Amino acid sequence: MRIATVHRARLTAVAPDGVGPDGPVRLQLQHLASTSDYAVGDWVLVEPDTRLLVRRLDRKALLERHSEDSRRAQLIAANIDTLFIVTSCNDDLNPARLERYLALANEAGTTPVIVLTKADKVDDPAPFCAQAAELQRGLEVVALNAKAPDAAQILAPWCGAGQTVALVGSSGVGKSSLLNTLSGKSADEGQATGSIREADAKGRHTTTSRSLHPVQGGGWAIDTPGMRSLQVSHTATGLDMLFAEITELAPHCRFRDCTHAHEPGCAVQAAVADGTLDPARLQRWRKLQDENRANTPVATGPRGNKITRGKRR
Template sequence: MNPLSSLGWRPELAEHLLPGTVPARVARVDRGRLAVLAADGERRVHPGAGLHADPALGGPAVGDWVALRGELAVALLPRTSAFVRTGAGRTSTAQVVAANLDVVLVVDALTADPRLRRVERYLAVAWSSGATPVVVLTKADLCDDVAAGVEAVREDALGVEVLAVSSWTGEGLDAVGGLLGPGRTAAMVGPSGVGKSSLLNALAGDAVAGTREIRGDGRGRHTTTARELHLLPGGALLVDTPGMRELALHDDAAGVAATYADVADLAQDCRFRDCGHGGEPGCAVAAAIDDGRLDPARFLGWRKLQAEQHRQLLRVDARARAEERARLRALHRSLRDQPYRTR
């Protein structure tokens, strides 16, 4: 058996290797160095300029495959999937959180009322990654009604498996482990303090990630400071990520549509193609809200992510900006030419 297959290697990647190079998988990205997993074990290598040859890829990320020549990583191999967000702050730069994933575990805790809008945001990015999203609700041992918490998220996370786990008692760990077969790669994403590091330790059967005590309100203190790829005993690979203070979408129209498929389907039944769902006659979305089929908060979450995705598209796409300017000019002309407009 090829030792690289246990690291998630795909034979078709071999055609992208440069002559005289060998493949390795990025386990951690540090300033000026990469920790990689190769056929002969873990190595520390220097990133070469070739890793940034394609600006669209954004440089090496945890989970990437690279071509090594000696102690130098000289090329980035094609990705099958990537969890991508817009970099923090006032920027439009894409930041790859983890690459070549099979599963994205969207982690939240059962220690408070379900934070559905936050879960929806993570799911929108997870759907766009090309991997399969799964919601994992941790700290089940601290929840008085686990079934109700899971059901609330399940009703909102359409088409997504929702699992409840306790890293303390072991409840639900087998179900999560069942998603992580040999050679499969998953990434845990979520805010600080929801128990990602504790979940990693429970799945690994050892303290591979630092944790701190649970606070009085049942929330943990997150200690992961860098993204890192871990090999689990069963042969799976799991990326632990630091908590994200903000998760800005990056051109995630498909992810938003998948996350809010029910709202998007309703919008298709509106009388007017350009319905703004703000009181227009024949609006199917408004009708669903009125008769209780659609939660108004879910509708507002959809509109918020749609608007954010559109703003991001205008930042990165010159053609979209030109079309937006043309649309606004046409709108202004139509308002100016109205016969009964007050002068």
């Protein structure tokens, strides 16, 4: 079966071919087992008669986030093929925040796609698409009206049989509306929807927990609550992929440990000087690199007797 919801004291799951006539069923956990060890999208082996969860199968990809208040990572979703990073064609489109989601997707080993909603609310969504496409090489960007039927057709290449997508983004950008469109449900039948406040372009929380849903075309979608903040940690590989133009320039610097800030012979600063690298892009790279180093524990000590130091402040 596949995990459909994860709550503090219970798990629900669905059969591989769909939710069935009775919807997701509650699983029984073994003694001392914890729901925090499971993510929505996990595949598990279950005893058919007792619904006892026997074990979790190996994951293909795991999306997780680390917070300052917890030593354990929060599991967001598992076995995802594509991460739909949903934002809207208005002031909510924040390149710095989108880069955090992209680093998270890269580190998890899933393919990111930027989905720009509310395209029907602007005269021309092309400038928004161009701005988002510059954030990472080869990044797919689509613009749509989350409530329009053709949204499902636009996203069909990533929602076919055997494929799983997850939707992440700020509150109020249209994730729930998009999920309802993908699943072919009306607003009354599907997820509750909210809106962005016009005064500050901030959204209201409508989704409160992660859940798995079948969508048109035979695929699956995992809905997630809106994230007000996303801390960067344990994402060194994801950042290298995100800022590939800086990663490729670094080996050409004169000094091996160049910080790309003030050292002579810095290839990255030279690219800024000749206009081939956006200085704002370099500034955001430096901020995320510093944050990642500060928040990622480091193993130190002699070989065979290493200890892990906590996050440094």
